[in-house]
Amino acid sequence: xxxxxxxxxxxxxxxxxxxxxxxxxxxxxxxxxxxxxxxxxxxxxxxxxxxxxxxxxxxxxxxxxxxxxxxxxxxxxxxxxxxxxxxxxxxxxxxxxxxxxxxxxxxxxxxxxxxxxxxxxxxxxxxxxxxxxxxxxxxxxxxxxxxxxxxxxxxxxxxxxxxxxxxxxxxxxxxxxxxxxxxxxxxxxxxxxxxxxxxx
Amino acid sequence: xxxxxxxxxxxxxxxxxxxxxxxxxxxxxxxxxxxxxxxxxxxxxxxxxxxxxxxxxxxxxxxxxxxxxxxxxxxxxxxxxxxxxxxxxxxxxxxxxxxxxxxxxxxxxxxxxxxxxxxxxxxxxxxxxxxxxxxxxxxxxxxxxxxxxxxxxxxxxxxxxxxxxxxxxxxxxxxxxxxxxxxxxxxxxxxxxxxxxxxxxxxxxxxxxxxxxxxxxx
Numbered sequence: 001x002x003x004x005x006x007x008x009x010x011x012x013x014x015x016x017x018x019x020x021x022x023x024x025x026x027x028x029x030x031x032x033x034x035x036x037x038x039x040x041x042x043x044x045x046x047x048x049x050x051x052x053x054x055x056x057x058x059x060x061x062x063x064x065x066x067x068x069x070x071x072x073x074x075x076x077x078x079x080x081x082x083x084x085x086x087x088x089x090x091x092x093x094x095x096x097x098x099x100x101x102x103x104x105x106x107x108x109x110x111x112x113x114x115x116x117x118x119x120x121x122x123x124x125x126x127x128x129x130x131x132x133x134x135x136x137x138x139x140x141x142x143x144x145x146x147x148x149x150x151x152x153x154x155x156x157x158x159x160x161x162x163x164x165x166x167x168x169x170x171x172x173x174x175x176x177x178x179x180x181x182x183x184x185x186x187x188x189x190x191x192x193x194x195x196x197x198x199x200x
Numbered sequence: 201x202x203x204x205x206x207x208x209x210x211x212x213x214x215x216x217x218x219x220x221x222x223x224x225x226x227x228x229x230x231x232x233x234x235x236x237x238x239x240x241x242x243x244x245x246x247x248x249x250x251x252x253x254x255x256x257x258x259x260x261x262x263x264x265x266x267x268x269x270x271x272x273x274x275x276x277x278x279x280x281x282x283x284x285x286x287x288x289x290x291x292x293x294x295x296x297x298x299x300x301x302x303x304x305x306x307x308x309x310x311x312x313x314x315x316x317x318x319x320x321x322x323x324x325x326x327x328x329x330x331x332x333x334x335x336x337x338x339x340x341x342x343x344x345x346x347x348x349x350x351x352x353x354x355x356x357x358x359x360x361x362x363x364x365x366x367x368x369x370x371x372x373x374x375x376x377x378x379x380x381x382x383x384x385x386x387x388x389x390x391x392x393x394x395x396x397x398x399x400x401x402x403x404x405x406x407x408x409x410x411x412x413x414x415x416x417x418x
Contacts (some may be wrong), residue, residue, distance in 0.1 A: 003213035003220020003227050007404035010211050062366050069372050073365040081365040090382050094361055126240050147357030154302045191224040
């Protein structure tokens with residue numbers, strides 16, 4: 001027996017195969033959409049995100065040049081833009097939203113699903129980690145930051161010429177990988193795999 | 201997928217004396233504090249959620265005021281001199297420069313979405329259980345939309361961060377962030393928390409059996 005998380009309708013669980021989807025019959029909320037090898041795919045995409053984020057941290061992000069003067073910035077420097085005066089806490093917040101929380105989310109997913117992907121039993125804290133990853137999700141704003149970057153580039157366009165560094169491209173790829181990963185985590189069948197008492 | 205007929209009261213977990221877990225769907229006897237399967241906290245009284253919604257929402261609305269009054273950007277260039285821009289001022293500037301696309305993105309993210317969210321959340325909370333002309337499905341969709349779209353308002357905070365870290369060209373051009381950025385970021389975060397605290401089951405169970413009748417056909 002299950003209850004829809006959105007409208008509370010009691011539902012009887014029925015077996016569905018990979019590729020099928022089960023929705024709530026009252027509000028239409030997507031409940032199950034099992035995909036073959038979901039855990040392995042999520043772990044692979046999470047690793048991709050983590051590695052790209054590592055690269056994005058150490059390479060130049062954007063550069064501007066005008067009238068013989070030029071300046072380069074990194075992702076880290078972007079967060080530090082708010083480090084003056086009473087804006088300082090915002091630096092920490094920006095760092096959290098664009099780097100630390102996306103990384104925390106993928107690390108939690110790797111911890112939770114890594115053993116499953118390798119065909120072993122999950123760690124004792126796996127369910128806690130998977131739940132944490134779900135809670136972090138709305139606050140991991142890498143894709144919002146990427147669109148913000150595009151807006152900023154257009155804004156500067158009239159003032160100076162802007163160059164895109166390797167970190168920009170790493171970030172763009174990371175956003176694509178994170179989006180693919182997000183769509184795979186929307187599935188309650190993952191809880192079956194994490195549940196030690198589950199018959200499945 | 202067929203939808204339940206609106207004139208028949210749906211058998212919900214609450215009506216059956218159970219609590220459904222929002223994390224994994226497992227049902228538990230009413231009164232249990234945490235889901236035995238995934239560990240998510242189970243909320244017995246959904247009215248408490250509503251108080252949280254109002255608290256976060258008011259904080260978000262209040263902070264949106266200074267976010268618009270103080271400057272967001274502090275620009276100084278050799279050619280145009282020093283200027284300070286509020287959120288709206290920045291949008292006007294973009295429009296004047298004929299950057300219509302970007303002006304529209306910033307306008308939607310910083311003005312339309314925040315104001316729309318305030319109104320939508322307040323309206324959803326006020327019309328709970330009322331026989332409003334808007335169907336339950338539509339209200340539910342509105343809440344999902346508000347929840348999904350909220351984070352995108354953070355765009356302007358990132359734009360300001362990128363501009364001020366990048367445009368440090370000495371006397372030629374310098375950009376610094378203004379105090380509005382903090383107020384705006386907090387306003388967006390609080391409104392996101394308001395939307396997250398809004399339990400969609402409130403819309404459905406207070407609506408009860410009659411609320412959808414007639415309107416459901418829409």
